[in-house]
Amino acid sequence: MASLNSHAKDLSRFWKGKILWDSPMSKLSTLKVGGPAEAVISVQNSEDLKRLLLWLKQNYIDWWVVGRGSNILVPDKGIAGVILVLEGEFNSIDKLPVPVSSTHTNKVLVRAGGGCLLPKFVSYCTSQGLSGLEFGVGIPGSIGGAIVMNAGAWGFEIGSLVESVDLMDSTGIISAVPGKSLGFAYRKWSMPKNTVLLAATFALTPGNKENIKAACRKYQDLRYKNQPVGEPSAGSFFKNPPAESAGRLIEKAGLKGFSIGGAQVSPKHANFIINTGTASTADILELMHVIQQEVQKRFGIKLEPEVHILGRE
Numbered sequence: 001m002a003s004l005n006s007h008a009k010d011l012s013r014f015w016k017g018k019i020l021w022d023s024p025m026s027k028l029s030t031l032k033v034g035g036p037a038e039a040v041i042s043v044q045n046s047e048d049l050k051r052l053l054l055w056l057k058q059n060y061i062d063w064w065v066v067g068r069g070s071n072i073l074v075p076d077k078g079i080a081g082v083i084l085v086l087e088g089e090f091n092s093i094d095k096l097p098v099p100v101s102s103t104h105t106n107k108v109l110v111r112a113g114g115g116c117l118l119p120k121f122v123s124y125c126t127s128q129g130l131s132g133l134e135f136g137v138g139i140p141g142s143i144g145g146a147i148v149m150n151a152g153a154w155g156f157e158i159g160s161l162v163e164s165v166d167l168m169d170s171t172g173i174i175s176a177v178p179g180k181s182l183g184f185a186y187r188k189w190s191m192p193k194n195t196v197l198l199a200a201t202f203a204l205t206p207g208n209k210e211n212i213k214a215a216c217r218k219y220q221d222l223r224y225k226n227q228p229v230g231e232p233s234a235g236s237f238f239k240n241p242p243a244e245s246a247g248r249l250i251e252k253a254g255l256k257g258f259s260i261g262g263a264q265v266s267p268k269h270a271n272f273i274i275n276t277g278t279a280s281t282a283d284i285l286e287l288m289h290v291i292q293q294e295v296q297k298r299f300g301i302k303l304e305p306e307v308h309i310l311g312r313e
């Protein structure tokens, strides 16, 4: 792939919107680490996105979409390529009519843009008395990131609510894909790399507003009780191995509170790696390796990171 350097002038001429050059990814990541991306571009609508993806393809430039950056880790040396952030039309939320032929006559269909923040969508559902997403309270992602990660908590996963999605491939072609064809599994979907989630339609259940609010409060309280809410993190760092809890294994390995540089295994929840203020990505990766080695040595289990390490895939 080519570096953007030699194409910077071309890109400035081609793209009329704002381009943030050499922009620190620590600003776009909830772990607050990561070196600069060569360029960060906010995209407002599908037509612009298509034009930009075609330009990037023609010029062999790498690119990534980033939502809220709550499940990414970016190398300290930064990212050679372009980071795309979905804004404008991608922030929308709209109720849709349920087709007469639908099997979902008792459901309400709501379409949310890929850039829409999950907390905003959960609040919308609560205000409309729509049940299904209560478990998502406290997950600080975007709709795009939540679907790519099949975000979940307390035994629920977002994939089970997805009726259909609009996707764009790296050549700008848009397709509508049913939720059941997205290959959702534990903390992942199965779509090819460089597929952009433009929007998703959710099938939600009309419910009692007070009950929905009460469920949201319950899940929020559980988070405050058990997780280091407010500390810079990426949520659970490792996937839970089958029938095990990554946090329990890390704690049993004696690593709760252990730190390398500014990266620490949270004293509150051992599956959270937190940035105590001065962490670099190198600190976090080193801590990740130590945790993996210790857990492997003691329990014979290889912990897989849940976070996406950009530039490494």
Ligand SMILES: Cc1cc2nc3c(=O)[nH]c(=O)nc-3n(C[C@H](O)[C@H](O)[C@H](O)COP(=O)(O)OP(=O)(O)OC[C@H]3O[C@@H](n4cnc5c(N)ncnc54)[C@H](O)[C@@H]3O)c2cc1C
Binding pocket: 030, 064, 065, 066, 067, 068, 069, 070, 071, 072, 086, 114, 115, 138, 139, 140, 141, 142, 143, 144, 145, 146, 147, 148, 149, 150, 151, 152, 153, 195, 196, 197, 198, 229, 230, 233, 234, 235, 236, 308
């Ligand atoms: C305090 C805290 C608590 C958390 N709790 C939970 C939890 O309970 N359950 C859980 O599952 N997760 C949890 N997380 C992790 C994270 O919030 C979720 O995985 C979230 O869904 C990620 O969304 P995002 O927009 O931040 O994705 P990002 O981190 O921005 O991106 C994640 C991946 O999705 C890709 N991506 C993002 N948007 C798009 C798009 N539109 N199209 C294509 N690809 C895209 C990125 O390229 C990247 O590969 C938590 C994180 C934090 C910080």
